Amino acid sequence: MKELKLLYLYPDMLELYGDYGNIQVLKYRCEKRGIKLIVDKYSIGYEAPNFKEYDIVFAGGGADNEQSILSEDLVKYSENIKQAVENGTFFLLICGAYQLFGKYYKGVEGNIIPGLEIFDYYTEAASDRKKRCIGNIITEVELDGEKTKVIGFENHGGQTFNVSTPFGKTAYGNGNKFEDSEEGYFQKNVIATYLHGPLLSKNPKVADYIIQYCLSRKEGTNVTLEALDDTLEEKCREQLLEKFMREK
Amino acid sequence: MNILIIIFIKFVIFILKCFGRKGGNLPGKIAKKLNPDILKYLKIDCPVIAVTATNGKTSTNNCIKSMLENNGKKVISNSDGNNMETGIITAILKNCKINGKVNADFITLEVDENYVPKIFTKMRLDTLVILDFFRDQLDRNGEVETLILKINEFLKTYNGNLILNSDDPNVSRLGKANEDNENVYYFSVEKYEHATKEEKEAGEGKFCPFDKTRLEYDYYQYSHIGKFHCPTCNFGRNEISTKATSIDVKNGKFMVDNVEYETLSNNIYTIYNFTAVITVAKIYELDAKETLKNFRLDNGRCEKVIVNGSETLINLAKNPTGANVSLRMLNEDSDEKELLFVLNDNLADGVDVSWIWDINFDIKNVTRIVTAGKRAYDIAIRIKTTWYPTEKIESYLSLEEAVKALYTTNTKKYVIANYTALQPTRKEIKRMNI
Numbered sequence: 001m002k003e004l005k006l007l008y009l010y011p012d013m014l015e016l017y018g019d020y021g022n023i024q025v026l027k028y029r030c031e032k033r034g035i036k037l038i039v040d041k042y043s044i045g046y047e048a049p050n051f052k053e054y055d056i057v058f059a060g061g062g063a064d065n066e067q068s069i070l071s072e073d074l075v076k077y078s079e080n081i082k083q084a085v086e087n088g089t090f091f092l093l094i095c096g097a098y099q100l101f102g103k104y105y106k107g108v109e110g111n112i113i114p115g116l117e118i119f120d121y122y123t124e125a126a127s128d129r130k131k132r133c134i135g136n137i138i139t140e141v142e143l144d145g146e147k148t149k150v151i152g153f154e155n156h157g158g159q160t161f162n163v164s165t166p167f168g169k170t171a172y173g174n175g176n177k178f179e180d181s182e183e184g185y186f187q188k189n190v191i192a193t194y195l196h197g198p199l200l201s202k203n204p205k206v207a208d209y210i211i212q213y214c215l216s217r218k219e220g221t222n223v224t225l226e227a228l229d230d231t232l233e234e235k236c237r238e239q240l241l242e243k244f245m246r247e248k
Numbered sequence: 249m250n251i252l253i254i255i256f257i258k259f260v261i262f263i264l265k266c267f268g269r270k271g272g273n274l275p276g277k278i279a280k281k282l283n284p285d286i287l288k289y290l291k292i293d294c295p296v297i298a299v300t301a302t303n304g305k306t307s308t309n310n311c312i313k314s315m316l317e318n319n320g321k322k323v324i325s326n327s328d329g330n331n332m333e334t335g336i337i338t339a340i341l342k343n344c345k346i347n348g349k350v351n352a353d354f355i356t357l358e359v360d361e362n363y364v365p366k367i368f369t370k371m372r373l374d375t376l377v378i379l380d381f382f383r384d385q386l387d388r389n390g391e392v393e394t395l396i397l398k399i400n401e402f403l404k405t406y407n408g409n410l411i412l413n414s415d416d417p418n419v420s421r422l423g424k425a426n427e428d429n430e431n432v433y434y435f436s437v438e439k440y441e442h443a444t445k446e447e448k449e450a451g452e453g454k455f456c457p458f459d460k461t462r463l464e465y466d467y468y469q470y471s472h473i474g475k476f477h478c479p480t481c482n483f484g485r486n487e488i489s490t491k492a493t494s495i496d497v498k499n500g501k502f503m504v505d506n507v508e509y510e511t512l513s514n515n516i517y518t519i520y521n522f523t524a525v526i527t528v529a530k531i532y533e534l535d536a537k538e539t540l541k542n543f544r545l546d547n548g549r550c551e552k553v554i555v556n557g558s559e560t561l562i563n564l565a566k567n568p569t570g571a572n573v574s575l576r577m578l579n580e581d582s583d584e585k586e587l588l589f590v591l592n593d594n595l596a597d598g599v600d601v602s603w604i605w606d607i608n609f610d611i612k613n614v615t616r617i618v619t620a621g622k623r624a625y626d627i628a629i630r631i632k633t634t635w636y637p638t639e640k641i642e643s644y645l646s647l648e649e650a651v652k653a654l655y656t657t658n659t660k661k662y663v664i665a666n667y668t669a670l671q672p673t674r675k676e677i678k679r680m681n682i
Contacts (some may be wrong), residue, residue, distance in 0.1 A: 017386065018605030021633070028633045045462070062392045110598060134387050153600045155387055155655065196602045201629050225462055232632055232643065236625030240647070 003069050005037035005213050009059035009097070010043045010070050017155065019060025019094045021198030022207075023223055026056070029207050031064065033226050034210065035146040035215070044073050051077065051084035056215040058122060061095030061156075061196065071113055080114040081232045085118055086218050090210055091190045098185065098192040099158055100122045119185060119192070122171065123158040124177070132157045136244050137173025139183040151240055152195030159195075160185075167193050189213065204233050250289045253282045258303040259340045272330040276337030284338060287370040290489045291349045296372050297356040297528060299451060300364050300399075301379030302392075302572050305331060306520040309652075311360035312528055321353040331360045333367055360393055365402035375409035375531060376525050381418035382471060383452055383606070384567040385598030392418065392452045400425045411435065411527045413520060414486045417453040417471050421422040423459075423486065426443050432529070433489040435523045437502075440495040440516050442580060443474065449572040450606035456483050469516050470576060471569045479564055490527040492519055497580065510611060511540050513550060517573045526637060550577075550671045555681045560661040561676065564670045566597070568606035579612050585660040587614050588650065589631075590669040592619040597667045601626050609634040615659060619643045620650030621669050650677040 008023060023039060030037040042049045049063070050055060062070070065123025085091060090100070099105050103122040105113040108129055115122070126132065132155060139150045150168060160176040176184035184193035191206070193199065200207040208225055215223040264271035306329045316489045326617045336357055344350045359367060361381070368376075371415045375511035378399075381392050389395065396418055403410065403425035411418045414434035423432045444467065451472025461480045468474035477484030481556050492502040500511040502519055511522060522540050529536035545551075548583045551562045565571035578585065588647045593599050601623045609631055617640060624643040629674055632638050644650035651673070654661060665673040 015450060015606075016383070016391070017600075018602040021602070021605035021630070024633045028635070040366065063393055065391075065393050066455075069455075074553070122619060153387075155601055196600070198605055200600060201605070201633070202626070229638065232625055232628050232638065232641070235643070239625060 001034060001036050002215065002229045003038060004030060004055040004218070005038045005040065005053065006056040006058060007049055008039055009043045009057065010062070012043050013066040013070050014062040014096060015198040016062050017060065017095070019196060019198050022092060022200045023058055025198065025200040025207050028213060029204065031093065031226060032228050044070060048077070051080050052087050052090055055218060056090045056092065056210065057084065058092045059094070059097030060098065062218065066207045068113060074100060075114060075116060078118070081116060082118055085190065086170040089190050090191060090214050091192070092210065093192040095156060095194050096198065098194060100161065101192060105158060121160050121163045121185060123160045126159055129157070133174035133175055133178060137183070138171040138241065138244055139168035139195070140171050141168035143205065143225040148205045149241060150195065150206060151237060152199050153160050153195040154194045156194050157198065167191055172248055202236055204230050204234065250283060250286065251346050253279055253286060254341060254346050254348060256343065261342055264599055269386055270328065271338060272328055273334040273338060275341060276334035278496065279337050279341060285370060288485050289348050290340060290344060290371065292355065292372050294350065294354055295374040296622055297354065297375040297377065298359045298368070298373055299379065300359045300361050300378045302361065302382040302384045302567065304379045304517065304521045305358040307518070307545050308377065308524055309356055310545050311521065311525045311539065311543050312356045314543055315525055315529055315534065315536050316354050316356065317537045319534040323614060324350065324352045324355045326357050329358065331358045332363050336367060341405060361399070362389070364399055368402070373408055375411065375528060375530065378410040378419045378422060379521060380416045381452065382569040383603070384451070387600040388598050407431065409433065411524055413524070414488055415469065415475065417472065417476055417484070420484065420486060421457045433527050434486040435490040435527045436488045437469065437492040437516070437523055438495055439467050439475065440497055442576065443469050448473065449603055449608045450568050455482060458483055463537065470573060488502045488512045490523055490530065494524045495519060507535060507537060509540050511541070511551065512544050515550065515573060517578050518550065548575055548665070548674050553677065555677055556655055556658065556659045558655065558661050560663060560677065562663040562665070562674060564667070565664045566667050568603050571607045574664045575608065575611060582613065583660050584613050584615055585662055586616045586618070586654065586657065588618045588620065588654050588661060589627050590647065590665040591619070591627045591671045592666055592669040593621040593623050594668045604630045609636070615640065616643050617652050620647050645675050647672055651680055655680050
């Protein structure tokens with residue numbers, strides 16, 4: 001049986017917006033195709049993981065308090081994580097985790113929370129504490145040459161700058177900053193984004209891109225995935241795309 | 249001036265009544281426009297009780313109101329659930345004299361979590377009941393921690409009765425906000441048969457608020473409610489004023505201070521609310537036994553109806569914990585059943601529906617699921633991902649069609665609806681029953 005290994009970072013701390021659903025969707029779509037998805041968890045107090053051993057690393061968004069506690073812990077692994085990224089392990093990073101992988105996060109009072117410095121972008125808190133990018137969002141992305149609309153929900157105060165290769169173009173909603181034209185960060189083996197929803201639940205193409213990438217990498221050939229019955233997802237997308245574009 | 253405002257508002261309430269409107273918030277809104285501090289002007293000579301929480305405010309406040317009335321007291325309350333400042337102003341102005349004198353033995357109010365400091369810096373408060381704090385509509389309310397800190401700040405200078413759920417770390421910690429307050433009463437509910445060793449449902453407050461150590465739990469009742477303590481400080485070791493024991497959820501019975509209480513409810517979460525009510529009764533030396541025996545709130549909070557011969561239980565769920573409590577009741581019931589889940593994403597619901605992924609959909613003996621509401625497909629995908637067979641899920645954007653489809657069989661029904669979905673769903677279900 002084919003199998004993939006996923007490392008789930010800080011499940012008890014980065015779990016505010018149902019981001020765990022991304023793992024459930026990945027697991028569902030893997031197992032429907034006879035691929036086993038093994039999920040290991042890492043949090044404060046656990047044994048140190050070796051990031052390079054994993055096909056996928058996932059981290060979600062959390063509350064501010066939790067996020068500052070764990071950033072100190074995660075920085076210990078920055079070298080190991082850097083190697084895993086270079087090695088081709090897939091990283092799916094949502095919201096707070098997206099920010100943590102950048103250079104730093106600058107708070108409202110100017111305090112700096114250091115990031116892992118894996119990527120060159122950095123995040124600054126919005127000067128007005130009460131202002132946040134909140135709402136439904138549609139991002140136009142291109143995965144393996146195929147264009148698709150990604151639907152999600154954003155809820156962030158941080159404004160992310162200096163993104164060299166964004167995940168997509170904002171068609172509805174904010175993106176990396178207030179009223180931005182771009183959203184997230186992307187490279188072949190990294191999707192870092194503000195999109196909750198959870199992201200993969202309404203975007204099966206993104207889920208399959210990740211699974212396909214990981215399997216192909218593992219097997220050393222270009223794997224094609226068997227199609228699944230996505231009637232519900234397609235109906236959901238059709239309804240929401242129409243609804244959001246109408247509200248635009 | 250204030251006399252004129254009160255006369256005018258009473259007139260507005262009268263006019264609204266003529267048009268068949270209840271006037272929940274509008275009169276209060278106008279009064280607040282005319283004098284933002286109108287609450288300060290009111291002369292209240294009776295005790296004021298307030299209930300706040302994420303879940304259970306309406307039920308608990310209404311139960312306290314019934315308890316007081318059953319003890320022969322004259323009570324003013326916002327029992328309709330309008331729990332922000334404008335709703336509270338309306339409720340009191342409706343029942344005061346034009347000189348602002350409030351004529352009652354008690355005022356009991358449910359108060360939106362975010363409005364507690366705002367309201368009670370303007371009016372008297374004698375007893376504050378806090379039931380629980382869960383994550384709730386993050387896009388509207390923000391993080392739970394921010395809310396707790398806000399209430400903690402208010403409590404620093406509060407010396408009245410404070411009734412706290414000792415089994416919720418988010419609530420229990422508030423007992424330390426003012427070390428000089430001698431009127432803190434903790435209530436707790438003993439382990440019940442479906443309590444678990446591990447947390448089954450997403451919760452908050454995993455770390456000790458005083459020294460950031462991970463909290464240890466002997467057991468979880470539901471979500472993060474359970475017997476917890478901090479391994480390094482004394483947090484979680486409270487002296488309990490009201491302890492519910494011999495919990496028999498199936499038959500709706502439990503004991504407090506050697507008295508057996510019978511209820512019409514069959515869930516752990518209501519027993520917590522009732523234990524809070526008993527604590528209020530104890531403070532004012534009143535009896536709650538008879539009230540609990542007959543108390544039922546027929547407005548979609550664990551409402552039982554029979555529709556075309558099928559037993560139907562309707563319950564509101566505004567957040568993961570609300571939905572989890574309903575699904576717990578469903579799982580604790582061994583009969584075969586069907587589920588209707590109605591999910592809207594209106595402003596009052598929270599536009600973000602990702603909270604449905606925090607619901608524990610480990611469901612048993614459910615033969616069919618119907619989903620409806622503006623986000624009927626979102627909830628369907630959520631359920632599908634738990635490996636519930638897709639062919640047994642039916643989704644309808646039209647509520648009318650969904651309810652019709654639900655009652656094509658006479659299997660027992662469980663209905664879960666979120667905030668703005670609840671009343672339309674009840675209406676549609678009741679229309680079926682001809």
